[in-house]
Amino acid sequence: MLRTDFQHLIDGELAGSEQTLEVINPATGEVFARCPAAGRAQLDRAVEAARRAFTAWRGTSFEERAALIGRLASALRAQQDTLAELLTREQGKPLAQARDEIGRAFTQSEGMTRIAIPVETLVDDEKSQIELHYVPLGVVGVITPWNAPVNLAAGPLTAALYTGNTVVLKPSPYTPLTTLKIGEIAREIFPPGVVNVLAGGDELGQWMSEHPGIDKISFTGSVATGKKVMASAATNLKRITLELGGNDAAIVLEDADPQAIAPRMFFACFVNSGQVCMAIKRIYAHEKIYDALCEALAEQARNAKVGDGLDPETQFGPIQNRMQYERVIGILEDTKRRGARILAGGEVLDRPGYFITPTVVADIAEDSRLVQEEQFGPIVPVMKFSDVEDAIARANDTRYGLSGSVWSADPQRARAIAARLEVGTAWVNQHRATSAFVPFGGAKESGLGRQYSIVGLKGYMEPRVVSVLK
Structure with a gap:
């Protein structure tokens, strides 16, 4: 039976679309599900909702945001088996590895929320006090790939939310389903507009990269597409984190x-x-x-x-x-x-x-x-x-x-x-070892910026100097 129980999350509400995506099980080569494909108007609605929600969300404390992210991690843990089966059907990886991917998503998310981002004192003498503050950027667009759709969404999603930003998240059109289900879970935890999840084709990613209402793009994918994202993001000098290919x-x-x-x-x-x-x-x-x-x-x-x-x-x-x-x-x-x-x-x-x-x-x-x-x-x-x-x-x-x-x-x-x-x-004597507390990213054409650790988290914030003459 064709599954169709999938919806976007926009401003705290679940929504369909006139257009749809067909999702293929790579183990059979057959379509097994259909989900909505967002148009430009729905993207505009999601960005507007994220901008409205940003005002209140940025005013919450790190501890308050960490608590909600912890609830999302707990929900993923509770639904790990159900989500893993769906992930295997759309992505193809063995069920045990799908479970591991979801496990990494919630453990990495919990780990990042244990990282403090303090105000840094640069100068404090008899003449002046100069501090370096880190403040949220605004709306973060997260564009994720098809090889590890849950884990590679969880990292930037957590980083953006924990640092006080709101999010519009777009999964790959090849593997949108598990991410949409995570959007349904997030709806029960976060205030409306803080997390928005839209499925769509490659054109949706381009619209996000160009959108004047988005302040930062976190993109994981190929080098060729990453360069296009970087060029599009230049229209309003979006901040970018690019995690690209490797050899x-x-x-x-x-x-x-x-x-x-x-x-x-x-x-x-x-x-x-x-x-x-x-x-x-x-x-x-x-x-x-x-x-x-x-x-x-x-x-x-x-x-x-x-x-x-x-x-x-x-x-x-x-x-x-x-x-x-x-x-x-x-x-x-x-x-x-x-x-x-x-x-x-x-x-x-x-x-x-x-x-x-x-x-x-x-x-x-x-x-x-x-x-x-x-x-x-x-x-x-x-x-x-x-x-x-x-x-x-x-x-x-x-x-x-x-x-x-x-x-x-x-x-x-x-x-x-x-x-x-x-x-x-x-x-x-190892390969592929990663941690929430260790920065990860590429040199040369393999990326720009870092995910994870305090280095990665600061990439979702603007440094602001506060200089006081005593």
């Missing part, structure tokens, strides 16, 4: 134990079928352990269970949408044409839905699409090096700069190498 490199030194690290590295490559901005996208392995690491990763791939995310045995689900599925197939075909060795996987499954097996590739040219582009799918290249300086240079030879990692039995040596990676986050 994360992992450097594996000669003293690493391939068998010990392979399971963790494999998960960091292929979780959510590789559809993670900070997944490992390239591996540079020292020649002494290259063959052993390749085989250990290939063995992990051969044993992987691919299927419908609702099957409890499934470890890896489908590619989320047909456009990305066809793009990954194109990269896979280019990889095969170039004569690279497919150590495991490399298959497009002959079944409904958008399934590609986890694929490990060896002996591939540095200028191939798989190495140069962000594949955002279940295929990873493993390349050989003999000189660590060469590995660092190759890892940094990219327009991306989101994150990276170094793997070694000597953490201090690895730390020194990791510090030379041109990225926003460099890990040692």
Whole structure:
């Protein structure tokens, strides 16, 4: 049966639209739900409501705002199973990973509300007192992607609300449903207009980026779209936070134990079928352990269970949408044409839905699409090096700069190498480790600004100097 029980949240009221979006289950390739698609007039209503609500909301204390965010986190915890099933149907990831995503959303949200943002005293002497205050910006537009729609909405939503802003939130047209349900939950907690949730197509995101009533845009998505958002936001000099794509490199030194690290590295490559901005996208392995690491990763791939995310045995689900599925197939075909060795996987499954097996590739040219582009799918290249300086240079030879990692039995040596990676986050003997208290974001073309931590929270506020002559 086609589900249609979805509505926007505008000014504290649930609303439909004349236009609709059809939502496809990527495990079947079939439409399973329909939701409203907001037009420009509904966006205007939402922005007007957010601006009206801002006056009172900005006057509340951090503690009052944290308490309401805590109620939202508790509601997500209480409805975790129901929301996770819906998330799996629209996004494709295994049910356990959908539960984990929702769990990260409420734990990260609770964590951020424990961060104090005090007034900073810059000067206090016999002549003057100068303080630095941080004040809310106004209305924040949050535009989220399809790979982790709940978690990647919760971060900026919490940051904006906790710092005293009101919000208009737009999920991806591929995965709008769980976010709309979270809007229904928020309606019972926040004053009207403080949180507004609108589903719609790509044009809705453009309208938000251009809208004169929106003071900041937080966008998570591709580099190409992020540049368009930045250009559109320039019309009224909106503040922006951009969390964009990555081509994360992992450097594996000669003293690493391939068998010990392979399971963790494999998960960091292929979780959510590789559809993670900070997944490992390239591996540079020292020649002494290259063959052993390749085989250990290939063995992990051969044993992987691919299927419908609702099957409890499934470890890896489908590619989320047909456009990305066809793009990954194109990269896979280019990889095969170039004569690279497919150590495991490399298959497009002959079944409904958008399934590609986890694929490990060896002996591939540095200028191939798989190495140069962000594949955002279940295929990873493993390349050989003999000189660590060469590995660092190759890892940094990219327009991306989101994150990276170094793997070694000597953490201090690895730390020194990791510090030379041109990225926003460099890990040692791990990958994808994040926290509400640690800033996350990209260097180069992988983004602008940070999410999480006091650094991220201050990105949702305006610094204001108050200077007093005594």
